[in-house]
Amino acid sequence: MNSVSQHNDYAFDADLEAMVEQFFAEKSDADVVAKAEVEGLPTGLWDAAVELGLPLVGLPESAGGSGGSLLDAVTVQRAAARHAAPLPLAETYLAGRLAVAAGLPVPAGIATTAPGSHRDTATFDVTVSGTLYDVPWAGAAAVVAVILGDRVVILNVADAEVGDGTDLAGQPRQSLTFTGAPAVIGENPVDVRLLSRLGAFLRSVQMAAAMEAVSTLTQRYVSERVQFGRPVAQFQAVQQHIVTLAQMASMSTLAVDRTAIALNTREAEFEVLATKLVVSQNALLSVRAAHQAHGAIGMTQEYRLQQLTRRLHAWRCEFGDEIALAVQLGRGVSASPSLPRLLTDPHPTLELTS
Amino acid sequence: MRFDATELTAEELDLQAEVREYLDKRLTPGSYPLGLGMSGAVDPEFSRDIGSRGWLGMSLPQKYGGGGRSAVDRLVVVEELLARGAPVGYHWIGDRQSGPSIAANGTEEQKQHFLPGIARGEFSFSIGMSEPDSGSDLASLRTRAERVDGGWKVNGTKIWTTGAFHATHILALLRTSADKHSGLTQLIIDRHSEGLTVSPIPFIDGSEDFCEVSFQDVFVPDSRRLGDVGAGWGQNTGELALERGGVDRWMSLMPVLEHWAAHQAADGGPAALADLGSITARCWAFRGMSLSIARMVDAGRSPVTEAALIKEMATRFEQDCVAVVSRHLGRAPDLASEDPYESLLARAVLVAPSWSIRGGTNEILRTVIVKGLNR
Numbered sequence: 035m036n037s038v039s040q041h042n043d044y045a046f047d048a049d050l051e052a053m054v055e056q057f058f059a060e061k062s063d064a065d066v067v068a069k070a071e072v073e074g075l076p077t078g079l080w081d082a083a084v085e086l087g088l089p090l091v092g093l094p095e096s097a098g099g100s101g102g103s104l105l106d107a108v109t110v111q112r113a114a115a116r117h118a119a120p121l122p123l124a125e126t127y128l129a130g131r132l133a134v135a136a137g138l139p140v141p142a143g144i145a146t147t148a149p150g151s152h153r154d155t156a157t158f159d160v161t162v163s164g165t166l167y168d169v170p171w172a173g174a175a176a177v178v179a180v181i182l183g184d185r186v187v188i189l190n191v192a193d194a195e196v197g198d199g200t201d202l203a204g205q206p207r208q209s210l211t212f213t214g215a216p217a218v219i220g221e222n223p224v225d226v227r228l229l230s231r232l233g234a235f236l237r238s239v240q241m242a243a244a245m246e247a248v249s250t251l252t253q254r255y256v257s258e259r260v261q262f263g264r265p266v267a268q269f270q271a272v273q274q275h276i277v278t279l280a281q282m283a284s285m286s287t288l289a290v291d292r293t294a295i296a297l298n299t300r301e302a303e304f305e306v307l308a309t310k311l312v313v314s315q316n317a318l319l320s321v322r323a324a325h326q327a328h329g330a331i332g333m334t335q336e337y338r339l340q341q342l343t344r345r346l347h348a349w350r351c352e353f354g355d356e357i358a359l360a361v362q363l364g365r366g367v368s369a370s371p372s373l374p375r376l377l378t379d380p381h382p383t384l385e386l387t388s
Numbered sequence: 389m390r391f392d393a394t395e396l397t398a399e400e401l402d403l404q405a406e407v408r409e410y411l412d413k414r415l416t417p418g419s420y421p422l423g424l425g426m427s428g429a430v431d432p433e434f435s436r437d438i439g440s441r442g443w444l445g446m447s448l449p450q451k452y453g454g455g456g457r458s459a460v461d462r463l464v465v466v467e468e469l470l471a472r473g474a475p476v477g478y479h480w481i482g483d484r485q486s487g488p489s490i491a492a493n494g495t496e497e498q499k500q501h502f503l504p505g506i507a508r509g510e511f512s513f514s515i516g517m518s519e520p521d522s523g524s525d526l527a528s529l530r531t532r533a534e535r536v537d538g539g540w541k542v543n544g545t546k547i548w549t550t551g552a553f554h555a556t557h558i559l560a561l562l563r564t565s566a567d568k569h570s571g572l573t574q575l576i577i578d579r580h581s582e583g584l585t586v587s588p589i590p591f592i593d594g595s596e597d598f599c600e601v602s603f604q605d606v607f608v609p610d611s612r613r614l615g616d617v618g619a620g621w622g623q624n625t626g627e628l629a630l631e632r633g634g635v636d637r638w639m640s641l642m643p644v645l646e647h648w649a650a651h652q653a654a655d656g657g658p659a660a661l662a663d664l665g666s667i668t669a670r671c672w673a674f675r676g677m678s679l680s681i682a683r684m685v686d687a688g689r690s691p692v693t694e695a696a697l698i699k700e701m702a703t704r705f706e707q708d709c710v711a712v713v714s715r716h717l718g719r720a721p722d723l724a725s726e727d728p729y730e731s732l733l734a735r736a737v738l739v740a741p742s743w744s745i746r747g748g749t750n751e752i753l754r755t756v757i758v759k760g761l762n763r
Contacts, residue, residue, distance in 0.1 A: 253761065270751075273758045280761055281701045284389045288680060289673045291393035308669035315666070358667075361658050365664030368654040373646045374471035374639075377671050378404065380395050 045293050046105050050091075054113035057086065062117040068118035071204035075174045080121055080144070087125040088114075090140060098129060098140035108239050110293045115240035116247040118341040120205060122146055122171035125238045127186075129179035131232055134187035136220020136359045146175040146191075148210070149233055149352045158182035161214040162189055168352075172196055172208040183230050186220035203344040227386075231303060233353035234310040235293060241317045241349050242286035244342045248324045249279035251339060256327050266327075275327040282316035282323075289313060296381075304366070304382040311359045317346040362386060389694065389761065391680040400464055407468045409518075410441065414573070415472050422473035422732045424739065425640030426484075427597070430554050435509030436712035440571035444483045445507025448491050453504030459682040467635045473643035473732065477597070481551060482506040482513035484634070490576070493615040493623050498576070502557075508511075514579070516546040516560030517624070524752045526561065526624065527569055531603065533562040539640060540564075540575060545602045550746070552586045555579045560601075561620045565691055572620035576612045579634040583607075593738040596710050611661045625692075632747055633681040633695030638674045638702035641709045641736055643669075647729040648713050656716045663712045674702050693760025700753040703744040742758070 041345035061079055070076050083089060092107025093099025107127055114123050121142055122239050129145030148154060148166035156164035162182070169178060173196045179188050189212060196210035225231075253276055256267040266272045289309040321343040325332045332339040350356070366384030367373060396404065414437065421429040438444060446462045448454020455461070469476050487506040490498055494736060505511035522528045531544025542562060558577045565571035577584065583606040588596035615623050645667065653664040677698050684691040712736055714721060721734035744750045 257762075268760075270755070273754055276761065277697070277700065277754045277757045280389050280757065281697055284391055284697065285673050285677060285701075288391040288393060288676050292395070292676050295393055295395075305672075307665075308672045311666060311669040312673045315670075357658075357662055358664035360662035360669075362665065362667060364653065364661030364663065367649055367664050367668045368661060371650065373649040373668065373671075374467070374642055376668070377675050378396075378467060380401065380472075382672075 041319065044103070044105055046109055047102075050102075050106055050211055051109050051113070053086075054088065054110050055116070057083075057088075058113045058119050059115035059173060061233075062114070062119040064336075064341060067118045067120050067338075067341045068335065068347050071200075074206065075122070075144075075171070076120060079119070083121060083123065088124050089121075089144075090130055092127060093130040093134060093140050097130075097134050097138075098142070099134070104298050104363050105294055108290070111236060111239045112243035115243035115345070118179050118203075118244070118247075118338070118345055122174060124240060125170050125175070128229070128236060129175075129177065132179040132181065132224070132229060133184045133188065133220070135222070135224045135228055137219050137222045138186065138218060139189060141177045141179065143176040144171065144174055145177045147178060147229060147233065148178060148180045150230060154179065154211060155169055156182065156222045158185070158187055158217065158219075162187060162212045162217045163214055165209050165211040167209045168199075168201075168207050169210050170201065170205065170207050170352075173206050176362070178210060181224060181226055184223040184226055186224055186269050188218040188220075201348040203341070203348045205345075207348075225301070226304070230353055231301065231306050234359075235290075235297065236288070237311045237349040237353050238293070238306075238313040241313045241346055242283065242290045244346050244349075245279070245283040245286050245317060245320045246311075248320055248339065248342050248346075249276075251284040251342070252276065252279055252327050255331075257373050259329075272327055275323040278323040279320055279327075282320040286313045286316045300381065302364075304376070304384050305387055307354075307359055307363045307366075307384075307386075310354055310365060314350040314356050314359070317350050321346050389697065391677055392683065393676070394680055394683045396460070396464065396679075400460055403461055403591030404464045404468065407443065407465050411472060411474070412467055415474055415640075418728075420475050422643050422728050423475060423477065424473065424732065424736055425470050425642070426476065426480050426636045427640070427739070428473060428477050428478035428480070429475035430512075430551070430597070432478045432509070432512070432554075434475045435479035435512075437509070438465075438508060444479055444509050445487050445503060447609070448487050448503050448507055449499075451539045452491070452499045453507040454487075454491070455507070459685040460679065463635060463679060463682045467639065470636060470639040471642050471646065477551065478554065479506075479509045480514055481555075482511055482557075485515065486513035486557070489559070489574075489623060490614065493574075493619070495505065495611070497611060498614065502517050502576070505556075505581040511557060512551065512555045514549055514555035514599075514601075516549050516558045516562075516577075518546065518548040520545060520547050526572070526621070526751055527563060529563050529572060531560070531562055533564050533573060533575060533608070535564075536607070539607055539611075539737075540613070542575065542577070542603040542606040543609055545600060547589070547600045549586075549599045549601045551597055552579065552601050553588055553597065557586075558601060559614065561624055564617055564620075564659075567618070567673045569621045570618040572624075573617050574614040574620040575608045576622055577603075577606065577608050578612075578613055578622070581606045581608070591739070592742075593735045595735075632699040632753075633678060633691060635675065635678045637678075637699045637747075638671065638706050639745075640740075641713070641733075644713060644729050644733050644736065645709060650715070660716050663716065667709055667712065670705055674698065674705065693757055693763075696748070696756045697755045699747065700744075700750050700757065701719070703750065705744050707740040710736045 087100035151167035446455035
């Protein structure tokens with residue numbers, strides 16, 4: 035399904051795609067997702083994913099990962115997002131990537147990262163003190179990986195006071211307060227933007243996949259729903275929403291694919307920023323079009339749509355909101371010699387200030 | 389709907405570098421009138437110059453003077469031209485549509501006669517489709533071609549015919565029988581035929597490239613019939629696919645955008661920078677889609693739905709760009725400004741609404757897309 039033309043050296047693995055798609059289609063239906071909102075992490079589903087090695091796909095076996103490439107990780111995250119899987123897969127992978135970059139082993143069990151709220155106060159001086167805000171799945175995780183200064187620091191969640199809270203999709207999102215907590219410190223200094231870059235990319239992957247699912251779901255619904263004696267899909271005004279959904283999803287997925295391939299070999303800062311920005315903007319348009327085409331049913335908790343659209347809202351706002359991303363990108367573009375050259379450059383580079 | 393990720397190969401990047409180097413010298417700033425994408429100025433000399441370098445008719449067969457090259461190669465050349473607002477008006481339609489259509493549907497004699505001239509930048513084509521009472525609804529066309537000895541006699545009026553004034557040929561879709569769809573036939577008509585009158589219709593920005601073409605007993609030899617009698621509808625649909633998915637659907641404002649990005653946006657503070665960032669991100673995303681479409685064409689696919697899907701949103705995006713850049717100017721741009729970028733922006737403000745009309749209105753495109761999605 036995710037074929038990449040022969041003009042790229044990298045390709046998505048169709049067998050892996052089929053396997054994970056089937057896994058999540060079977061195990062993450064609307065009831066499972068709804069139940070997780072009330073009861074928290076569905077441990078049976080997490081264990082099944084662990085058994086297949088899914089959380090650590092894309093992390094090197096030598097460091098304790100499941101092996102495979104970044105594109106394999108993308109394949110797993112996308113299938114999970116299409117089915118709104120209520121699991122900290124992206125977070126665990128991200129924490130693993132930080133650990134590997136810093137020369138540390140991939141943490142065992144559930145891991146998470148702090149997306150970097152401006153309210154964060156955690157500082158590191160032999161031990162770590164302060165609060166990390168809006169940490170997804172914080173309470174379910176064994177460890178949290180963050181970048182403090184230019185070091186990756188891994189902390190045990192057991193050492194923290196865990197706050198309350200959920201994101202817009204009803205998934206856990208809590209603060210972690212540490213007071214003189216011991217930390218495992220990475221051996222190598224890392225690029226301080228590593229976390230925001232990878233986080234923005236993963237959220238883009240998830241959003242593009244959710245938009246595809248929203249598009250498919252809506253197309254199916256409007257062809258079945260009859261009003262005024264005919265399926266609403268036959269009304270031109272409804273068709274406009276179908277077109278918008280297909281546009282937003284296909285544009286987002288292509289941007290994600292190109293960026294994934296670029297990230298295989300380089301930092302791809304321009305592509306990551308451009309992708310997160312486009313995908314976030316598209317997500318909002320998708321949400322509106324899908325709900326409008328669905329009418330009232332889409333607003334109810336019993337129906338799948340809201341599970342996907344609420345995730346889109348949550349993901350849009352993490353690892354860079356639209357204004358911050360746009361200003362950052364715009365500043366870089368205005369300092370570059372030529373806009374069209376940047377757009378046609380196979381390795382676009384920007385002077386970015388963080 | 390899925391677009392495969394693809395980037396340019398080393399050979400394609402070499403071509404890009406070659407085109408850039410040439411155009412940097414041939415089109416020094418100030419030496420030519422800046423144009424809005426495919427509506428670039430008419431300059432037969434420029435068209436012949438790039439034709440002589442092999443950058444017109446690139447996808448036409450080599451045996452007819454074409455380049456025998458890929459759709460991606462053509463995209464590489466076209467985006468360099470559009471980025472500069474190059475004077476592409478003389479050759480644009482022949483290069484993009486009429487040439488490929490003649491290559492696909494024409495007789496051997498037609499290919500030998502027309503394709504080399506298109507590839508050299510000597511022939512300029514205009515497309516005669518719309519009529520006063522038929523815009524999107526081509527099935528209602530009424531301009532007739534009647535059988536006469538040795539050919540056809542054409543009577544009627546075409547309207548909104550871009551470039552007819554300077555064209556050497558008009559490729560017209562004409563009614564040859566009462567059957568709605570199967571009663572349409574294409575003829576290649578010499579622009580200077582007796583009985584053919586071209587009257588410019590002053591466009592909203594004062595330009596006169598938009599024309600009415602009237603035919604009064606215009607004789608067209610049967611050797612100038614493109615394809616079978618009654619095959620015009622299908623041939624036209626194929627032509628529209630060539631017309632819709634390219635970079636020309638989102639690059640119209642590019643010279644203004646480039647100038648704004650490099651010289652003005654930073655002075656506008658965070659609001660302008662945020663707009664610039666958003667525009668850049670979306671241009672990058674559209675470029676990926678156009679490139680992906682070109683690869684599909686090279687792979688022998690016919691991405692009609694994909695092309696319509698891009699055009700529908702890209703032409704709205706182009707218009708958004710006009711609004712955004714104008715907003716940061718802080719006053720209405722002046723059509724007569726000495727600053728060529730401001731003058732071009734003023735024209736863009738006026739003509740931008742046409743961008744989602746030409747080549748199929750968005751309303752029609754949405755129907756095309758939905759049909760394609762349901763297949």
